[in-house]
Amino acid sequence: MNASIDVYKNVVEELIPFNKHLGFKLVDVKQDYASILIPFKPHLIGNPVKRSIHGGVIAAAMDTVGGVAGMTQFSSFEDTMATIDLRIDYLRYGQEKDIICEAKITKAGSKVIFTEMKAYHADEPDVIISEGKAVYSIRRKQAKVRE
Amino acid sequence: MNASIDVYKNVVEELIPFNKHLGFKLVDVKQDYASILIPFKPHLIGNPVKRSIHGGVIAAAMDTVGGVAGMTQFSSFEDTMATIDLRIDYLRYGQEKDIICEAKITKAGSKVIFTEMKAYHADEPDVIISEGKAVYSIRRKQAKVRE
């Protein structure tokens, strides 16, 4: 969908209450790709001993960013998406730092979109904290021309 | 672990910042089982058109409740756990209502614990909104006697 980044930014940061509540920020979006920032806040901690980020924060970010990547497949905002399933591997602890979560589409079918995600600390992009996969259903008002 | 429900309640509702932030309440815990309540709040919404709960809220609750079920395998709070992976199927939209999320252990090994979760509206326990699976690593200070 040929929309400006500001349109997506508004969706992620203002229109979706839970994203706004957690403070997610859109970093980038381009065809079949999106990235968001999870600004660190103490209430995002899941393990008070290790001071690590709650797995649910990562999960919420992955579901969100995969959805934004998926929206780049929309013809218009009349198209709709829903998460079918989400799977996350927790490779390392997320620390008390900002985290980036990226998604890219691996296959966009006429009815189903596959995405993969990764999360890393903003200051250490080469060390993956978590990896994810999600599948979304998409309802296109206008049929997809070629698959 | 032979701890009173109040001990677990304190862990879920007070000691884990993100759970406290989202308002999760422990409902029940017994050997190899736990359930929590997600009290509905408007900022938990993920889809502002359908007014449905964000998938990340469900994911956070599943990771949490699976972890509590897993803790019933602890010999003491010196044992530790970490989520290895989490997978969620989103069968139906979560509505603007309280949601219950339950977990049970399906296999507790010496180093790895398998759990399964389900989520449903508190007033409609027979209609599953989401199902989940998680695997946790467990570090036992005291070796498991038999597997």
Add this chain to the structure above:
Amino acid sequence: MNASIDVYKNVVEELIPFNKHLGFKLVDVKQDYASILIPFKPHLIGNPVKRSIHGGVIAAAMDTVGGVAGMTQFSSFEDTMATIDLRIDYLRYGQEKDIICEAKITKAGSKVIFTEMKAYHADEPDVIISEGKAVYSIRRKQAKVRE
């Protein structure tokens, strides 16, 4: 779909080459449910030291039996299905014995079907070896009346 068990039996045991090659047998099928038998053969072993069944055999059986359960949603054999994703938890080793693999549908939507599976030794139905989940896309020639 109102077909006799013999029709499904023919699909599983004769028409699908890989199932036939592995010797899978249909045990039962009813609305939203199916079960198959994996007769033990030495070439199904994956771990020659532990003499345990290859995880791929279980995976093939789960994909198969979930597909058969899904076919009970067909209006006719003009409907088609494809596996979107498959996830398996290996709780215990499968031994040198016959294994049963069951599937039931947890949600049948108009375009997507969710299933869950379990596998156990035929002589020990209460001890689960593996659990699985699969999501299938379904193309119905005739629209689903109500979801």
Add this chain to the structure above:
Amino acid sequence: MNASIDVYKNVVEELIPFNKHLGFKLVDVKQDYASILIPFKPHLIGNPVKRSIHGGVIAAAMDTVGGVAGMTQFSSFEDTMATIDLRIDYLRYGQEKDIICEAKITKAGSKVIFTEMKAYHADEPDVIISEGKAVYSIRRKQAKVRE
């Protein structure tokens, strides 16, 4: 583990009965990486109408190749591994052609190894048929020096 490719080749192609039965061939192995070939045979077909490979063949190959990649973490063949879970996304149909399945380790911990896999037709390496993830438990006779 500092073993020659022939050692791994023997494990994959001769010692594991199910791999031998399906005709899997080891293509390459290096630290934290492995690839295998699934030579096409008509009995590997899962969908007799579309003439596509059975999802269980891909699953078996992914479990196998992830295991071989994991074995490169062994100190000796006294170390052992077991699959904890396996997840596969089926992006496209596998056709009546040879398929390559690759695995790489994304995180090797002291007790758990995370891997990711992809499968593609041997003559079209850029078009991914299926993607997978697997987690393995590893029992090291000799403790891992650093994680």
